Amino acid sequence: MSNLEEILGIRFTKGTKILHATNSSKKVKKNSIFFGLPGITQHGSKYSKDALDQGASIVVHNDLNGEINNKNIFYIKDLEERIFNFLNSLYEINISDNNFFAFTGTNGKSSSSYLCHQLLINLGYESLYIGTLGVQFNQEKFDKSFSSKTTPDIFELFDILRDTKFEDTGNICIEISSHALDQKRLSQIGWFNSTSILNITSDHLDYHKNISAYRDAKFEIYKMKSTIKLIDEDSSKFQDNYDFVQNNDYKLSTISDSNNFSDIFFQITQISPSKTIFYIYINKPPYGYQDATKKKYKFSCNLFPKFNIHNLVFAICSIGFDEFEENKINDLSFLKLPKGRSEVIENIPSNVIIDYAHNPEAIHNFLSSIKDHYQNLIVVFGCGGNRDKSKRSLMLKAALKSSSKVIFTSDNSRSEDFENIFIDAAQDNNIDNVVKIKDRKKAIIYASEILSHKECLVILGKGHEETQEENNKTIFFSDHEVINEIYK
16 A cells, blocks of 8 residues: 555555545546545535546545446545645655744735744745635735635645745745635634634625624634734733633734733834834743844834834834844834835836725725825725625725725726625715715726825725626736826
């Protein structure tokens, strides 16, 4: 018996080759092994024959009612318990040898993960970013081919690491979504260097159904074994609800910019689109950083607004303070936010900012943080179709609160009628200062035409994205490209 056969507890047909493993029938290729696993709507075993037709050499599943009348289709009761060891053996990769820095939160996952990635590279380490933006090894181009999800599943993660050429121990900065936590996509990873909850507000209730279930999913990140566990103080008030947090040897470290006595306190003394100065005070450091107790570190960077400093503090605290000096300004001016995150468009004659904010709290936090730097804000945004309808009116309310004019437009209407989306958004709002323009390009052009020199055009919702979904079709669309066309 081969090692792979022993792990699965089955005998392969003579001459079977296995070069690749996947749980998606769409990713099957010649000599793949297809794992038919339970899905959200149906069991993957239903694709067993499709997988074989597409070149899979073996299909394994754990569906009692699944297909077994084929010499290359196997039922394995405890299949999910065997996956991790199988992938380790197939790819000859020990994932647990890598350093994982994991971030979750309603807002800020991409920024914190990407900032952590840049910090490690600047300190001379190899780093891999995995998240909403795709995959980036060191400073290479982003690769979006591995997964369409914010957080890859375990099969996709092995694919990523197989193609990543770490010379030594790998550092992996990864976003973990509430969906991924609820589905336990990466629960088999043995150890994380750090796990962080940046914030918890309301989002994805179309999936989680209520805020309590959403919060439960976020706290699942602390079931992943890690030395450093970070949480913002507002979210820490819920920790007593989770026995697995209270009983863990590695306690949560709270981060705050309002409570001087939190475990880690940060203070911003200067902030603008061009320069920010802030301090981090270590009252009670995370496990392993006792030498930093009662120390103070000063940093300078070009990040803006305030919540991005919050995201950066989590990134710094995740990797620790060994590489920073206490009695000097630690210059972090090399840091850049991901594309479409608080992005001030440069080299154009008008003030234009593109940001990914797409829920009420993110819109409120972003607009309230920048409004005092401009005479007025003109905001272009929309609400996604076939998603949580309850947040639509709250999103418009947040946009109206900090702006002089809102241009309501499409943002992935999917199969839902744009007019119905607008009706939901308008509910309980005064829409005197709202202009409705379905075509997103025309909406941005209109906003640029009414923009005065001291005002700022803020385009929200899509950020880095380059697609628009409407009538169940996906077309190319980029907010950045529209701005380039306007000001070229």
